[in-house]
Amino acid sequence: MELPKLIKQIRIKKSFLCVGLDTDLAKIPQYLHKQPNPVFEFNRQIIDATAKYAVAFKPNIAFYEALGIQGWEALKDTITYLNDQYPEIFTIADAKRGDIGNTASKYAQAFFENLNFDAITVAPYMGKDSIEPFLSYTNKHTILLVLTSNKGAFDFQTKIDVQNDALYESVLKTSKTWNNSKQLMYVVGATKPEYFKSIRKIVPNAFLLVPGVGAQGGNLKDVCQYGLTKDCGLLVNSSRGILYAANGKDFAKAAELKAKALQEEMASYV
Numbered sequence: 001m002e003l004p005k006l007i008k009q010i011r012i013k014k015s016f017l018c019v020g021l022d023t024d025l026a027k028i029p030q031y032l033h034k035q036p037n038p039v040f041e042f043n044r045q046i047i048d049a050t051a052k053y054a055v056a057f058k059p060n061i062a063f064y065e066a067l068g069i070q071g072w073e074a075l076k077d078t079i080t081y082l083n084d085q086y087p088e089i090f091t092i093a094d095a096k097r098g099d100i101g102n103t104a105s106k107y108a109q110a111f112f113e114n115l116n117f118d119a120i121t122v123a124p125y126m127g128k129d130s131i132e133p134f135l136s137y138t139n140k141h142t143i144l145l146v147l148t149s150n151k152g153a154f155d156f157q158t159k160i161d162v163q164n165d166a167l168y169e170s171v172l173k174t175s176k177t178w179n180n181s182k183q184l185m186y187v188v189g190a191t192k193p194e195y196f197k198s199i200r201k202i203v204p205n206a207f208l209l210v211p212g213v214g215a216q217g218g219n220l221k222d223v224c225q226y227g228l229t230k231d232c233g234l235l236v237n238s239s240r241g242i243l244y245a246a247n248g249k250d251f252a253k254a255a256e257l258k259a260k261a262l263q264e265e266m267a268s269y270v
């Protein structure tokens with residue numbers, strides 16, 4: 001999907017919500033286990049209930065890979081459903097891949113061609129040649145991990161190098177010099193709002209995928225203070241806070257209300 005289409009959806013829906021599909025068999029309502037494909041059935045109901053309040057959906061691939069062939073089928077069914085029923089929705093494979101060029105090109109083929117996602121999350125630490133195969137898809141988006149939401153982000157990502165840049169700043173600056181860098185987006189955790197100002201100095205207009213609101217303690221107001229751009233520039237993700245708002249037959253309605261509440265707060269900022 002081209003960026004103008006995403007930006008248009010953000011304007012129409014007054015939302016920059018990304019619903020995270022971290023679907024865990026152990027957490028979905030018991031009655032769904034009788035279905036032939038419980039993970040897809042859960043996702044379908046969540047998507048139908050929340051799509052009017054969201055502009056993006058982000059299956060976290062680990063939750064599907066953990067289930068083997070059945071998980072991969074549920075993932076395929078989910079992305080096919082999203083692409084067929086909600087073509088205006090931006091889709092992100094949260095796969096956090098990263099490998100040498102020829103392997104990276106297979107990851108790109110898997111997620112951009114076979115599954116037809118609009119975007120993929122990628123670890124940047126193997127450098128330019130590990131990212132180029134993703135960037136060669138000029139109708140797709142590559143989302144680099146920059147400053148993640150977890151505590152361990154401080155182990156490496158904020159360490160200062162000889163040029164006096166923190167590693168996360170170096171990732172931003174270097175990646176801007178790559179071919180097709182306009183296709184890049186960046187992951188920045190909502191749990192670290194104090195860094196948004198310095199990030200925006202380096203990438204004033206780039207889209208940031210922001211996980212970590214709700215369950216991880218981040219909040220929307222702090223993210224918006226320095227994160228917002230003229231075209232919004234943010235996709236704020238919530239996974240567990242929406243998916244597991246209830247665990248009975250009312251789970252989709254409860255998810256809808258959580259998504260609606262986030263969208264209403266977003267509408268007050270854009």
Ligand SMILES: O=c1ccn([C@@H]2O[C@H](COP(=O)(O)O)[C@@H](O)[C@H]2O)c(=O)[nH]1
Pocket residue numbers: 020022060094147148149150187188189211212213214215216237238239240241
């Ligand atoms: O820095 C990061 C990068 C990715 N994630 C992923 O986002 C969701 C967050 O889920 P919640 O349930 O809303 O906390 C999940 O898929 C993570 O793997 C992240 O949290 N932080």
